[in-house]
Amino acid sequence: MPTPARLHVAHALHEVFGEKGRVPDIWDRELGEDAHLAQALLGLCLRRWGRLQAWVKPKLKDPDRGVPLGTQVALAVGLVQLAWLPGVSDHAAVNEAVELAATRDLGFVPHKGLVNAILRRAAKDRAALAAELDALPASLDRPAAAERALRAALAPHCAESDQETLWARLQQPPRLSFRLLEGEVPEGLEPDADLPGCLRLAEGAPFPRPWLESGAGMVQDRSSQALLAYAWERPVTRILDACAAPGGKTTTLALRHPGATLTALEVHPRRVARLRQTLQQRGLTAQVIQADAAEWLETNEATFDLILLDAPCSGSGTLQKHPEWPWLVHDDLPRLTGIQRRLLSAAASRLAPGGLLIYAVCSWLPEEGEAQRDWLAAARPDLNPAEVWPASFGGPTDGEGDHTAFFRPHPLRWEGEGFQAFAVARP
Ligand SMILES: C[S@@+](CC[C@H](N)C(=O)[O-])C[C@H]1O[C@@H](n2cnc3c(N)ncnc32)[C@H](O)[C@@H]1O
Structure with missing residues (x-):
């Protein structure tokens, strides 16, 4: 055997x-x-x-x-x-x-x-x-799906000739990132020079399972951590995490805005249980609701100062962590982009005056990011792009100031999952 x-x-x-x-x-x-x-x-x-x-x-x-x-x-x-x-x-x-x-x-x-x-x-x-x-x-x-993801990743930032360099990088197992939730930095982990609160596994150090099980930290990709380091000064008292399980970003939101009430939606029952468990282990409180976020938002009157829509997506930006991704069937992009639009439209309608909506996908495909931003801009001209991330997170044409409303970390210079996100605010 x-x-x-x-x-x-x-x-x-x-x-x-x-x-x-x-x-x-x-x-x-x-x-x-x-x-x-x-x-x-x-x-x-x-x-x-x-x-x-x-x-x-x-x-x-x-x-x-x-x-x-x-x-x-x-x-x-x-x-x-x-x-x-x-x-x-x-x-x-x-x-x-x-x-x-x-x-x-x-x-x-x-x-x-x-x-x-x-x-x-x-x-x-x-x-x-x-x-x-x-x-x-x-x-x-590199089956066709991987070729497509690579081209999409490179398009806004670099030449197609960088494809082999990017592919070689994505073929290396990713170096793990963690988020410090409380206490001191444990042995074997090192602070990330560019991201406060982000820790990296030191060379040769063992996986910090006891520390994770103690609830003092969690595994969280660098891109997710950078996404949630948005600069936003307006008051936040009601937060919605519309697609919340397993609860990594819910955790960060709860810790970033400790005085706010937090509602976390998740459609899949098993993932709801995981979300509850995550929050309980970390001693955090949120109203967890099992629901299709679009339906829930369309039938509820509640409004929020901050909405995070970490939408279901192709996951094309995760192929370094998930080397099986290129080999799976990826024929559901039209279905996914349809769901994303319905969720976006419903979330935008529940934004309180002065509120911020962040939409994010761990994908490089323009249909799931850039195109959704443009679609929302046309559908909801009353919402304004909110420049909440350092300009270096956008593409070369995404604005000229210090900050950007579009989050798309450079695939070669940034170590972390492929992400696209945008932020809009209601005046
Ligand atoms: C990208 S994951 C969210 C990851 C999570 N924000 C985190 O950082 O831990 C998307 C989640 O949305 C859930 N989901 C998919 N469609 C949904 C819907 N219509 N309403 C609510 N949740 C949905 C999925 O089950 C999945 O758990």
Whole structure:
């Protein structure tokens, strides 16, 4: 039986390439010390999937027929270890992958011999294997969705020739960021020079699980932290977080505006439970309501001084953290942009005089950000762009002053998820 780490990786690969589903956030929670190996293995399998398949293809008896997913998974798991994980012995890399191939639900039993033969040959010269894989075109690991996200990320900021540089950066596992919620900076974490309250994991330091479990800090991407560092001086007494789970930004809003009442909406029941748990763990109070935010806003009279609409989106800006993203099906952009507009329109109608609305998506696609800003500007000319972020967060044409109403961090110079956000204020 393969080790739990390899079994978890195989499950995750089946989820992505079989079911076309995301890798769940806590997929490796039970793995303990082996989580590091599993994370490295899964990350490499996903980030090099196209090249791994291209390398295997000419070695098959009938290259055009291909092989079942179980065989692809077993081979990928074995090859990645042989090529790029020098700490794993030849024996462990080959035998465990062969056992994986022989596992009924995750492998493809008739191809046990084939997997064994290919991996044994590859194990004879691991450096040559790595060189052959690295020499294959990087574009093989970049299906159309990834190409599109890259072009969108670069368009406002840099030349298309920067595509390879950006792709290479996105292929590195992201360096984790945390938010200090209370107390001192714990050992192993370092303050981020550019973002007050943001902490980074020090080189070689262990994941700060006890500190996170104590409620003194949370994992939060740098872009989310920068987004919530908006400059806004007007009084804020009623806040709405319209799409709130799992509650990272709700937490920041509650701490930034401690005197305000906070309403947090979330449509999915399971995510509502997670949101409640987040707030409870951190000792924060909010009125949590399970509802479709558009319906709720359309049928309620309440108005707010600050509305955050962290809208459901394609997630194209998260592909560094989610290397499975390029391989999933992305045919629902029109549906998503429709939902975003309905939410935007409903949120804009509940803004109190003098109030601020921040719309955000973790996406580089212009349809989900820039186009939504322009659509709202046409639909609601009574709302004014609110320049609440440093100008460096916008694109080169997004304003000439010190501040911008459009948040779109530079994909090469900014370390953090791809985001687009805009802020409008009601006079
Ligand atoms: C981008 S995530 C929000 C992340 C959250 N703001 C945070 O920082 O932790 C979008 C959330 O909106 C929820 N959602 C999607 N459609 C919604 C709707 N119509 N009404 C309310 N919530 C919705 C999703 O379930 C998801 O939890």
